[in-house]
Amino acid sequence: MRFRLMVLLGVLMLCISPFLISRELAHGQSTQVDNARSALGQAFGLVQEADLQGASIDQISQLADSLNLALRYEENATRLGSDLYANRSLELSNATAVQALGDSNAARTQSVFDQASGYSLAVVAGFGSALSVLEIHRLNDIVRKIRLRRIRLE
Numbered sequence: 001m002r003f004r005l006m007v008l009l010g011v012l013m014l015c016i017s018p019f020l021i022s023r024e025l026a027h028g029q030s031t032q033v034d035n036a037r038s039a040l041g042q043a044f045g046l047v048q049e050a051d052l053q054g055a056s057i058d059q060i061s062q063l064a065d066s067l068n069l070a071l072r073y074e075e076n077a078t079r080l081g082s083d084l085y086a087n088r089s090l091e092l093s094n095a096t097a098v099q100a101l102g103d104s105n106a107a108r109t110q111s112v113f114d115q116a117s118g119y120s121l122a123v124v125a126g127f128g129s130a131l132s133v134l135e136i137h138r139l140n141d142i143v144r145k146i147r148l149r150r151i152r153l154e
Contacts, residue, residue, distance in 0.1 A: 003064060033077045043093040055107040070092040
């Protein structure tokens with residue numbers, strides 16, 4: 001729950017940050033800052049997708065930490081007009097996006113495997129149940145024969 005609140009706060013900060021900077025700085029920004037901001041938004045979307053697909057809390061927490069660091073780099077790039085921070089933010093956002101995609105695919109694969117296992121178990125249990133209902137009279141005959149053998153042996 002705390003993680004989702006932190007992510008929501010990070011998104012809120014990301015959305016508000018263009019309004020907090022002065023117009024003079026915003027007008028002369030480089031395309032690298034714009035690219036970093038765009039990559040950060042895409043990475044955030046992929047982290048959300050990984051969370052929805054069922055990635056573990058540890059994985060999502062690590063991705064959120066990376067996103068927060070990339071956001072700080074982007075904020076520094078915006079405030080200082082530094083391409084160095086913009087490039088760091090862009091690289092970290094791209095790396096986070098790739099990792100989020102991998103985690104999302106792994107979670108999706110695990111989910112499909114779990115569903116297939118559950119359905120297979122249900123089919124086997126249903127088949128076994130139907131077989132036992134249909135063949136219960138044979139089991140009674142077998143039990144009766146075993147009892148008769150015991151009686152004869154004694």
